[in-house]
Amino acid sequence: MEIRQLKTFKKVVELKSFSKTAKELNYGQSTVTEHIQLLEREIGIPLFDRLGKKISVTSVGKELYGYVVELLDTHEKIKNISADKENLNGHISIGASESIIVYRLQPVLSRFRENYPNANITLISDNCSKLREKLYSGQVDLTITLEPAIDNKDLVVNKVNEELLVFISGLGNNVDKISVDNKDEINKECIIFTEKECALRRFFENYLYNKSITPRSKLEFSTIEAIKQCVASELGISLLPVMCVNDLIKDKKVKIIGSEDKEIKFLTQLASHKNKWLSPLLKEFMKYCLESLSNF
Incomplete structure (x- = not known):
């Protein structure tokens, strides 16, 4: 059982598609299939039901998904255990409202990329409800949204400014x-x-x-x-x-x-899940966002 196989499994559960997972992870679809088959062989139970061209997660797959999220989170912590501010690298996934990406986030991204060229950032645009779902599933590490005040006990929310x-x-x-x-x-x-x-x-x-x-x-x-x-x-x-x-x-x-x-005003808000471990890279990105967005 390898980390890459677990990452593939997690992505298949989230995207509900082998082909979309292959495209997302830059794998051939046969590689995705092989990763899942190796996991199923090792565990001894199917993780997905194949229903024609559609797939659904089995009860065992759902249970495994929770463990995999925790394990990959711990793996990320280990990778960053000796990270210093001057040499930050790794990957962060950010979900943001279209208006934030187009009209507010460009200066943040430019400055951050300039200072941390080894950082790999995935930026996902969607509406606030869908971004929240992605935050809960672990598909994104942080959301930056423009909406009324978020009141959610499971989220850590930073209210930045009003628009x-x-x-x-x-x-x-x-x-x-x-x-x-x-x-x-x-x-x-x-x-x-x-x-x-x-x-x-x-x-x-x-x-x-x-x-x-x-x-x-x-x-x-x-x-x-x-x-x-x-x-x-x-x-x-x-x-x-x-x-x-x-x-x-x-x-x-x-x-x-x-x-x-x-x-009439909406709030620009940064949100992360309260149980989500924030990597040094993510913390630094959040710092850049708070400093830049509060100036508008």
């Missing part, structure tokens, strides 16, 4: 305020949302519901860039972090619509 959200529309749109008083006018508009599991989508829908606003038409996109271009093309109204739309506002391609409420 302003704004309602936007095309320049030709006549709606000047999102309020109960002009709900009939807003109901005629198309509202452009992010994907359903996104924290911004949930907040936006609840906001409209509380204003008794029920728009007749909706559009949904998985990327902020697509939403921005649709708004600029006069296709509807949306709610986005102002950092994402400053370029369009400056170029006079969209305008900000007021609201009857105080400023």
Whole structure:
């Protein structure tokens, strides 16, 4: 039983696919199959049920997964036991919101890579709910999200700063305020949302519901860039972090619509699992993030 076989097993459980695991680990699919077969032979019990092209983890596989996560975590600790700050290396996996990656994280990554060229960073973009799932499963070591305050007893959360959200529309749109008083006018508009599991989508829908606003038409996109271009093309109204739309506002391609409420803000937050061992490399990356992101 080798560490590489256990790493392969862990990844197959998380990705639920031999082919995706092979691509992720840069193996041939036959190598992934061989690793799993060697483990099953040694343990003496199947770890996966093969159902045509689909696989599912057996009860023994699920039990083994928990042990493997602990073992690989310990293995990582051993590898870093003599690591010093000047010679940090290794691998960290970071999950972040699209807006954070595109508009906030680039300076952090550039400076960190410059100072720690031997560090290997995997950066995963997804919505907050899915990133949290990846944090629990161990697929990512740290999440950096933009959302309402996280209240989760299993997570260690660092609240970094606040980001302003704004309602936007095309320049030709006549709606000047999102309020109960002009709900009939807003109901005629198309509202452009992010994907359903996104924290911004949930907040936006609840906001409209509380204003008794029920728009007749909706559009949904998985990327902020697509939403921005649709708004600029006069296709509807949306709610986005102002950092994402400053370029369009400056170029006079969209305008900000007021609201009857105080400023709407989300929090930039770093989160790790409370039981997760933080390697020296990860701690240093978190330090860079906290220093850089707090300046915005």
